Each structure stands twice: as C-alpha cells, then as structure tokens.
Amino acid sequence: GDSVTQMEGPVTLSEEAFLTINCTYTATGYPSLFWYVQYPGEGLQLLLKATKADDKGSNKGFEATYRKETTSFHLEKGSVQVSDSAVYFCALSGGRTGGGADGLTFGKGTHLIIQP
Amino acid sequence: DAGVIQSPRHEVTEMGQEVTLRCKPISGHDYLFWYRQTMMRGLELLIYFNNNVPIDDSGMPEDRFSAKMPNASFSTLKIQPSEPRDSAVYFCASSFGESTEAFFGQGTRLTVV
Numbered sequence: 001g002d003s004v005t006q007m008e009g010p011v012t013l014s015e016e017a018f019l020t021i022n023c024t025y026t027a028t029g030y031p032s033l034f035w036y037v038q039y040p041g042e043g044l045q046l047l048l049k050a051t052k053a054d055d056k057g058s059n060k061g062f063e064a065t066y067r068k069e070t071t072s073f074h075l076e077k078g079s080v081q082v083s084d085s086a087v088y089f090c091a092l093s094g095g096r097t098g099g100g101a102d103g104l105t106f107g108k109g110t111h112l113i114i115q116p
Numbered sequence: 117d118a119g120v121i122q123s124p125r126h127e128v129t130e131m132g133q134e135v136t137l138r139c140k141p142i143s144g145h146d147y148l149f150w151y152r153q154t155m156m157r158g159l160e161l162l163i164y165f166n167n168n169v170p171i172d173d174s175g176m177p178e179d180r181f182s183a184k185m186p187n188a189s190f191s192t193l194k195i196q197p198s199e200p201r202d203s204a205v206y207f208c209a210s211s212f213g214e215s216t217e218a219f220f221g222q223g224t225r226l227t228v229v
Contacts, residue, residue, distance in 0.1 A: 034217070043120075043207055043220035044159075089159065093218075103149055103172065104209075104218060106159040 002027045006090045006107035013080055014115050021075040021110050023064075023090035031092040033057075033066050033073040034104065038087045047075075047088070085114045120221035122208050128227045134196040137224045140189055141210030149218060150183055150193050151207040159207075165191065198228045 006023045013019060025031065032051045036044040048057030053068035062077045073090060090107040121140040129135050141148050149164040163173040168185045176183070180199070185191040195202055205225050209218040 036220075041222075043222045044209075045220070046217055049217060103161040103164050104151075104159075105161070108158040 002031070002092060002105045004090050004092055004105055004107035006088075006110055009087075009109070009111035010113050011110060012113045012115065015082055016079045017114075019075070019077040019080045019084075019112070021088055021090075021112070023073045023075065023107060025071050025073065025090075025092050027071075027092055029094060031094045033064070034091045034093070035062070035064055035073070035075050036089045036091060036106075038089065038109070040086075044089065080112075080114050082114045082116055085112055087111050120208055120210055120219055122206075122221035122224050124224060125222065126225045126227075128229065129198055131199055131228055132197045133228075134194065135198045135202075135226060135228075137193040137206050137208075137226070139191045139193070139208030139221060141191070141208070142212075142219055143189065145210035145212045145219075146188070147211045147218075148185060148191050149209040149211075150191070151209065151220075153205045153207060153223070154203075162193070195226075198226075200228045202226060203228050 003026045034049045035047040037047045038044050048059040050057040050066035053066050056065045064073050064075045066073055087109045089109045091104040093104050123138045146167050150162040151159050152162055153159045160175055162175045163183045164171055165185045181195055183193045205223045207220050207223045209220045211218045
C-alpha cells in the first residue's frame with residue numbers, strides 16, 4: 001500500500017540556518033503530496049502542496065518540489081525562525097485511486113526545534 | 117467559517133465506559149475524515165465519509181469503534197467499551213469535492229484510565 005517515509009527527529013537548528021526535511025513516498029497511482037505543520041496543542045495545518053510531477057509548492061518561505069523520478073518531496077527553507085518550531089508531516093493522497101479525496105497517508109512527523 | 121469544530125477538547129474516562137467524540141465539518145465540504153494520532157503509530161486514517169455515506173472504514177481498529185454521519189454538518193466517533201490503549205488524540209478533518217486538501221480540527225485528547 002501507500003506509505004510515506006520522513007527523516008526522524010528531533011531536528012535542532014539555530015535561527016537563520018538552512019532547513020531540509022527529507023520525505024520519500026511509495027504509491028501505486030499518481031498522488032498529490034502535502035506538507036502539514038502541527039504546533040503544540042493544535043491540529044494540523046496545511047503548509048504547502050503539489051499535485052503533479054515537477055510542481056513546486058511554497059508558503060511562508062517553505063518550498064518543496066514533487067520529484068517523481070526520486071519519489072521525493074523534500075521540505076526546505078532558507079532561513080528558519082524560532083516561530084518555525086513545530087512538528088512537520090509529509091503526506092500523500094490519491095495514490096491508490098489516482099485522485100480524489102481518499103484520505104491522507106502521513107509520515108511519522110519530524111519535530112523541528114529552532115534555537116535563538 | 118470557524119473551521120472544523122471538535123468536541124470535547126479533552127476527555128478522561130474509565131476503562132469500560134462509552135466515549136463519544138463529535139465533529140462539525142466546514143460548511144459545504146462533502147468529505148469527512150477521522151484520524152487517530154499516537155506516539156507509536158503516528159497519524160492513522162480510521163474512516164471517511166462522502167456525502168454522509170461511509171466509504172472506507174478499513175482503518176477502524178475494532179468493532180468497539182463506530183462512526184456515524186447523520187447529516188452534512190455533524191459526525192460522531194464512538195468507542196464502546198473504551199480501553200486504555202484507545203488513549204490518543206483523535207482528529208476530524210473535512211475537504212471539498214475532488215480537492216484533497218483536508219482541513220483539520222484541533223483534536224480531542226482522549227485518556228482512558
């Protein structure tokens with residue numbers, strides 16, 4: 001079945017450092033890919049998404065490119081802030097059916113800690 | 117819109133008791149999802165509905181779990197009887213049409229003692 005693998009955390013960085021969180025996926029169809037962020041005590045919020053190969057999703061300085069050849073969707077940010085501290089989840093949808101809202105398959109999450 | 121609304125935010129119950137979690141999706145959304153989050157297993161899809169009809173409940177762990185959606189603006193997830201291993205955060209999410217972008221509620225933290 002579909003699966004998402006993302007790097008283990010916690011990841012600890014200093015403010016203004018460059019961030020990369022790796023994400024790879026396995027899917028039988030043509031999934032859409034997402035990054036969600038979860039702040040302490042909150043639900044998940046969509047950070048960015050990409051729906052087809054070579055698409056780049058971006059939001060709040062974060063970027064991720066849908067790479068079909070490497071089945072990857074790595075999250076990057078050029079200069080992180082303390083307020084970026086949260087848990088980040090990579091997810092896919094539509095892998096089984098090729099589209100449609102059949103639910104999200106999530107990675108285990110990466111806890112990001114940014115120190116001042 | 118106020119977003120996806122879940123209640124209660126926290127629930128503590130004794131083993132063997134019935135627990136009901138509630139969700140109000142975003143108005144106009146036609147898909148509703150229930151997820152469970154634990155440290156060991158991460159986020160798992162339990163069940164989802166389309167136009168109030170359950171489509172896939174293969175993620176529901178046991179017969180002790182049941183979910184209903186009597187109308188477009190309300191869904192429940194019930195656990196009867198509850199067990200300590202059901203302790204988790206339960207999220208409800210909704211989405212619109214073929215869009216697979218899901219909007220999440222703030223979750224219900226369930227503790228079964």
